Amino acid sequence: MILQKKRLLITGVRNRRSLAHAVAVSALAQGAQLAFAVQPVDKAHDKTTAILNEDFPGAPVLQCDAANDDAIEAAVTAAATALGGLDGLLHAIAFANRESISGGYHEHIDRDGFALALDISAYTMTAFAKAALPHLSAGGSLVTLTYLGAERALPNYNVMGVAKAALEASVRYLAFSMGKDNVRVNAVSAGPVKTLAAAGIGDFSKILKQVQQQAPLKRNISADEVGDAVAFLFSDLSRGISGEVVHVDAGFHITAGFNEEQ
Numbered sequence: 001m002i003l004q005k006k007r008l009l010i011t012g013v014r015n016r017r018s019l020a021h022a023v024a025v026s027a028l029a030q031g032a033q034l035a036f037a038v039q040p041v042d043k044a045h046d047k048t049t050a051i052l053n054e055d056f057p058g059a060p061v062l063q064c065d066a067a068n069d070d071a072i073e074a075a076v077t078a079a080a081t082a083l084g085g086l087d088g089l090l091h092a093i094a095f096a097n098r099e100s101i102s103g104g105y106h107e108h109i110d111r112d113g114f115a116l117a118l119d120i121s122a123y124t125m126t127a128f129a130k131a132a133l134p135h136l137s138a139g140g141s142l143v144t145l146t147y148l149g150a151e152r153a154l155p156n157y158n159v160m161g162v163a164k165a166a167l168e169a170s171v172r173y174l175a176f177s178m179g180k181d182n183v184r185v186n187a188v189s190a191g192p193v194k195t196l197a198a199a200g201i202g203d204f205s206k207i208l209k210q211v212q213q214q215a216p217l218k219r220n221i222s223a224d225e226v227g228d229a230v231a232f233l234f235s236d237l238s239r240g241i242s243g244e245v246v247h248v249d250a251g252f253h254i255t256a257g258f259n260e261e262q
């Protein structure tokens with residue numbers, strides 16, 4: 001029970017395939033108290049709330065459009081009030097226009113598409129961190145989810161890779177500036193997992209196949225492996241770790257990478 005008495009705000013659950021859902025399952029199994037901030041999207045939002053009420057009974061579910069700073073502030077404050085403070089927050093939010101995450105990067109990007117992807121997928125981590133800081137206990141831990149496309153140019157990932165690079169740099173700068181408040185900030189770089197967000201990326205099944213062939217462990221990862229790694233980063237077992245990007249990708253990142261011909 002490495003998360004006993006830890007009060008965590010989880011963002012980014014859309015359905016039971018969401019990596020954030022797996023994080024919540026791992027955190028609950030380790031004794032954490034949870035609150036959720038979910039994107040208010042008409043009918044789909046109702047489904048998400050129903051799933052969370054069923055799987056995590058009693059956990060507050062707050063609506064929060066991460067494009068809006070007031071909504072972030074309100075959700076974080078409501079979660080902290082409901083839980084009596086916060087010991088951690090998971091940021092698991094990303095968005096880009098579908099046409100900008102398929103095909104050639106420069107052919108499918110424009111100023112608005114670039115700004116949108118960077119705003120929702122990168123800036124929101126900083127916005128949540130700023131909102132959470134006054135509520136965080138000493139030793140508080142902020143975690144976000146990133147992908148190898150931040151470090152390498154990969155087919156189709158395009159502006160999302162640019163956004164993830166900004167997200168990873170944000171992790172380092174947040175860790176640097178919030179360290180004096182005894183707050184840690186880290187990222188988990190997850191291998192590909194079939195989720196709603198992943199479905200938008202061109203040739204996703206090809207990516208899964210190549211990871212299975214080339215990763216040192218000769219397999220893809222599962223969402224629960226991301227959940228367990230994030231649980232570790234929320235826990236005091238990782239108290240000496242900040243500003244880090246931990247790869248949970250069956251070791252794929254150490255290999256030569258993707259081969260478009262395969």
Ligand code: NAD
Nearest residue numbers: 012013014018019039066093094145146192193195196197
């Ligand atoms: P997902 O579709 O289940 O989650 C994405 C979440 O982002 C959704 O819950 C959605 O509601 C939320 N979101 C998007 N725009 C929002 C907004 N304006 N306000 C509030 N929430 C918003 O997919 P996922 O794969 O679980 O994605 C979670 C995170 O994990 C993302 O940052 C993604 O880039 C990252 N990641 C995913 C993979 C993968 O292969 N699935 C790999 C590495 C990193």
